[in-house]
Amino acid sequence: MKNRLSDNKYKMIAFINIVVVITVWYLLSEVFQVFRNGMLPGPNVILETFISKLNSKSPDGNTLLVHIVSSLTVVITGYIIGVVIGLPTGIFMAWYRPIDYLVRPVFDFLRCIPGLAWIPVITVWLGIDLKAKAAIIFVNVFVGTVVNVYSGIKQTDQVKIWVAQIFGASHFEILKRVALPSALPYIFTGLKVSLGMAWLGIIAAELLAAQSGLGYMIQVARNFGRADLVIVGMLTIGLIGAFLTYLLEKVEHIFVKGRN
Amino acid sequence: MSSILKINNINKIFINNNGSDKAVLQNVNFEVEENEFIVVFGPGQCGKTTLLNIIAGLEKQSSGQVFIKDKLVEKAGPDRAVVFQNIQLFPWLTALKNVEYSMKIRGFSKEEYHSEAMKYLELVGLKGFENSYPIKLSGGMKQRVGIARAYCTKPDVMLMDEPFGALDAQTRYLMQDEVLRICNTEKRTIVFITNNIEEALYLADRIVVMSDCPSTVKEVVKIDLTHPRDRTDSEFLRLRKEISAMVNRKR
Ligand SMILES: Nc1ncnc2c1ncn2[C@@H]1O[C@H](COP(=O)(O)OP(=O)(O)OP(=O)(O)O)[C@@H](O)[C@H]1O
Ligand SMILES: [Mg+2]
Numbered sequence: 001m002k003n004r005l006s007d008n009k010y011k012m013i014a015f016i017n018i019v020v021v022i023t024v025w026y027l028l029s030e031v032f033q034v035f036r037n038g039m040l041p042g043p044n045v046i047l048e049t050f051i052s053k054l055n056s057k058s059p060d061g062n063t064l065l066v067h068i069v070s071s072l073t074v075v076i077t078g079y080i081i082g083v084v085i086g087l088p089t090g091i092f093m094a095w096y097r098p099i100d101y102l103v104r105p106v107f108d109f110l111r112c113i114p115g116l117a118w119i120p121v122i123t124v125w126l127g128i129d130l131k132a133k134a135a136i137i138f139v140n141v142f143v144g145t146v147v148n149v150y151s152g153i154k155q156t157d158q159v160k161i162w163v164a165q166i167f168g169a170s171h172f173e174i175l176k177r178v179a180l181p182s183a184l185p186y187i188f189t190g191l192k193v194s195l196g197m198a199w200l201g202i203i204a205a206e207l208l209a210a211q212s213g214l215g216y217m218i219q220v221a222r223n224f225g226r227a228d229l230v231i232v233g234m235l236t237i238g239l240i241g242a243f244l245t246y247l248l249e250k251v252e253h254i255f256v257k258g259r260n
Numbered sequence: 261m262s263s264i265l266k267i268n269n270i271n272k273i274f275i276n277n278n279g280s281d282k283a284v285l286q287n288v289n290f291e292v293e294e295n296e297f298i299v300v301f302g303p304g305q306c307g308k309t310t311l312l313n314i315i316a317g318l319e320k321q322s323s324g325q326v327f328i329k330d331k332l333v334e335k336a337g338p339d340r341a342v343v344f345q346n347i348q349l350f351p352w353l354t355a356l357k358n359v360e361y362s363m364k365i366r367g368f369s370k371e372e373y374h375s376e377a378m379k380y381l382e383l384v385g386l387k388g389f390e391n392s393y394p395i396k397l398s399g400g401m402k403q404r405v406g407i408a409r410a411y412c413t414k415p416d417v418m419l420m421d422e423p424f425g426a427l428d429a430q431t432r433y434l435m436q437d438e439v440l441r442i443c444n445t446e447k448r449t450i451v452f453i454t455n456n457i458e459e460a461l462y463l464a465d466r467i468v469v470m471s472d473c474p475s476t477v478k479e480v481v482k483i484d485l486t487h488p489r490d491r492t493d494s495e496f497l498r499l500r501k502e503i504s505a506m507v508n509r510k511r
Binding site: 163164258 | 341365411
């Protein structure tokens, strides 16, 4: 009961926050007009641009939905491949010493290269199509996933491992039934951080080389001096990012049980 | 009577971070008879947990041997189930699943481990809490789950490391009675560690009194009081005084 109340209170505060921000934004842009004409469009203008961009192909040749689908396809492709390869890599590195010794030196070096620094070489190798952009996302996601899974598994409590040993569990069974479940919260944190990295990667990739996508849309809008469309692009990215994070949190609630 | 557990000249020396040696256990010897309730009583930080871990096969002694049923202990196994000092339930499993876990891993069939787990949860008085996660259970209830989890594997020896150390006095008394009740329902050999002399006297058939670090067995005291014991009984108080005096630190 008390929790519900404070939950509602939190929602109230969040709501008031948003209203205040939008009001201040409106006052600054439309009423006091602190920026030169058109450089800071008001919330009303943004909403108009958003709605018209749903049908309009100008100035970049595609409607908003096409850009969203284009970016999302790349992000999800790269993200899933990065997670599917990154999870077992991190798990086996953390659990099996020979693999750790073999892979970690290379990995520790590679992770020092910022994900965005891969963009030029990947475009040289793979061009600028889906494959290339997904590869850029992959690099970003893979590194983040491995690091988080690895440290999550490494933090498994020794005494919990002992509990399983006493009952005769094998090394692999301990991984499956003790180390993995106890690392699950870290793994999900890693998945959420990697999702952020994935979006970072796609926007950067599309700013450099693309024919569609939200990053590309922002880039063209900037060249046309369309501040309103730039902001629409930013807000769309933010909303989709928030929505995907929300989905991941739902999945987390299904899998992570019995913890705060 | 035959002794089921033999602790033979155990020594343990840890290497500190700065490279110096730290002797924790020194020539520890004692034997435990079948179905006996042994309490190992010693001051804090004297190496009780270390000794228990060595008996369990979780830590290596520097020298000496542990025999269970005349077999040399070399690694951990279900014949020596442990109830750890801070319980260590798996937070991601319900009470029932925590208990089932110990049997599941040993290859029992699903019906078997389910009905056994239910039986032992009932034995420790947790009927109705099968599906609660540990986070929803009180300290005493978590200890009950820990006991059920160790008990259901039918170990030759149950090793209990200050299981009630973190409980409030009221719950502690209650759990002491509970542990005696459980042990009388299904006889087991128990090695129970505590730094609380009253608890030792209330539970033990024999008390192994340990000295301060490096720890050795000062004396083994047979407690002939009948159950249920009265903590204010004159003989109880006399023993309490006598044993306390043995471990009084001369510092
Ligand atoms: N892995 C280790 N390396 C170095 N020293 C250790 C290690 N484990 C324990 N010790 C030291 O050995 C001594 C005994 O520890 P132990 O935990 O066995 O004592 P205890 O009697 O169980 O203490 P408590 O009453 O707090 O439960 C302590 O001084 C501790 O610091
Ligand atoms: Mg201890």
